[in-house]
Amino acid sequence: MSVLQRQKKKKSILPGFGLSLCFTMFYASILVLFPLAMIFLNTASMGWSDFIKTVTDSRVVASYKLSFGAAFAAGIINVIFGTIIAWVLVRYHFPGKRFIDGLVDLPFALPTAVAGIALTTLYVPKGWIGQLFTFKIAFTPIGIIIALTFIGLPFVVRMVQPVLQNFNAEIEEASASLGASRMQTFRKVIFPELVPAILTGFSLSFARALGEYGSVVFIAGNMPMKTEITPLIIMTKLEQYDYAGATAIASVMLVVSFFLLLLINIIQWWTNRKFVHS
Numbered sequence: 001m002s003v004l005q006r007q008k009k010k011k012s013i014l015p016g017f018g019l020s021l022c023f024t025m026f027y028a029s030i031l032v033l034f035p036l037a038m039i040f041l042n043t044a045s046m047g048w049s050d051f052i053k054t055v056t057d058s059r060v061v062a063s064y065k066l067s068f069g070a071a072f073a074a075g076i077i078n079v080i081f082g083t084i085i086a087w088v089l090v091r092y093h094f095p096g097k098r099f100i101d102g103l104v105d106l107p108f109a110l111p112t113a114v115a116g117i118a119l120t121t122l123y124v125p126k127g128w129i130g131q132l133f134t135f136k137i138a139f140t141p142i143g144i145i146i147a148l149t150f151i152g153l154p155f156v157v158r159m160v161q162p163v164l165q166n167f168n169a170e171i172e173e174a175s176a177s178l179g180a181s182r183m184q185t186f187r188k189v190i191f192p193e194l195v196p197a198i199l200t201g202f203s204l205s206f207a208r209a210l211g212e213y214g215s216v217v218f219i220a221g222n223m224p225m226k227t228e229i230t231p232l233i234i235m236t237k238l239e240q241y242d243y244a245g246a247t248a249i250a251s252v253m254l255v256v257s258f259f260l261l262l263l264i265n266i267i268q269w270w271t272n273r274k275f276v277h278s
Contacts, residue, residue: 070145070148115214
């Protein structure tokens with residue numbers, strides 16, 4: 001068999017590769033790259049001085065701090081409680097387990113506006129939960145974190161749950177037979193397997209929280225310099241037909257989000273490499 005015939009045979013191993021590759025590039029270009037490119041093109045229509053003035057406005061900077069801070073806090077909370085929920089759903093059997101397992105996915109199906117109204121009703125000072133506290137929850141950054149935690153929790157649970165389900169119980173039993181305590185087994189054997197899934201769940205939860213609007217706008221109160229999130233400022237500028245200003249702020253959010261997610265992926269890669277060589 002000649003070299004040319006071998007190359008043709010090798011290419012035919014994946015049928016439809018050319019067509020599937022074209023579809024993938026079309027999807028990535030039309031639905032992802034072009035819309036993102038338009039953000040920077042619209043931003044380029046304004047001068048550099050106007051861009052700096054827009055994105056460094058005190059009101060906008062305050063919204064950056066609130067949006068990124070609340071998203072990060074919600075991501076950390078989701079990592080802790082999402083891992084616990086996944087552990088309970090996999091390791092224990094109790095009445096209503098299937099119901100709770102299905103309830104985890106509720107934020108995926110629930111319209112964000114409905115979630116925002118429901119959370120606001122619960123956490124206002126006279127609400128069922130809000131009246132139990134001596135401090136305000138709704139219309140404060142605490143309420144925003146609660147809303148972002150609500151919509152981001154399923155990402156962590158659904159990332160960690162399959163890893164626990166596929167975990168080899170014999171390894172855990174071998175660790176116990178060698179004299180390791182339950183905490184040592186979890187820390188040395190189980191937790192390293194969960195770290196990549198936890199980091200992935202955190203990344204997804206964090207990314208979703210950064211762009212969340214519907215569930216936050218109701219419970220936030222939208223007070224400038226206090227509870228105003230960046231997506232709301234972008235929407236306000238769009239309503240004022242300030243498209244360049246809206247895309248300028250959006251471009252900052254996009255760039256910062258990209259670098260933060262890149263950093264998380266680097267940490268995830270470093271963690272995987274560390275555990276593999278340990």
